[in-house]
Amino acid sequence: MTAEHADLWCETCDQVTEHELHYAGRLLESVRCQRCGHHVEMSARALIPAYAMDLEHRVVSKPRRLWLRxxxxxxxxxKGLPRATARQPLKFAREFRELFRR
Known part of the structure; x- marks a missing residue:
């Protein structure tokens, strides 16, 4: 899971504050206000089909992305292909685990 930071409107604080955004793959999994701690999380029921569609898109587009690179x-x-190839199963397993740990 990756984390990003962004300034967003917090309904609890009623102002723009820094938020931490967590992603499972390329899908937004949760958002937490850094000021008040208000946490909004996507349900696993909504994330699993969206993740499956995103994964399908990534697999289908991979040959083109490899060709462009x-x-x-x-x-x-x-030079980087062996390392990138070895890293993919671990990356997928980490995304999958984060998605189903909920």
Missing amino acids: ASRDWRGFL
């Missing part, structure tokens, strides 16, 4: 710098692409 290779066409820009084929030496760098070939």
Whole structure:
């Protein structure tokens, strides 16, 4: 899971405050106000189908993204390919675990 920060309107604080946004893959999983601690979380029931659609899109678009990356710098692409390939199963497992830990 990745975390980002953004200034958003908090309904509890009734003002713009810094929020921490948590993502499972590319999907927003939860938002927490850094000032008051108000926490909004997506339900697993809503996230699982959205994650499956996002994963399908990522798998289908992967060959094109690989081709574009290779066409820009084929030496760098070939050099980084083994590490990137080895990292993908761990990345997927981490996203999947975060999604189903709820």
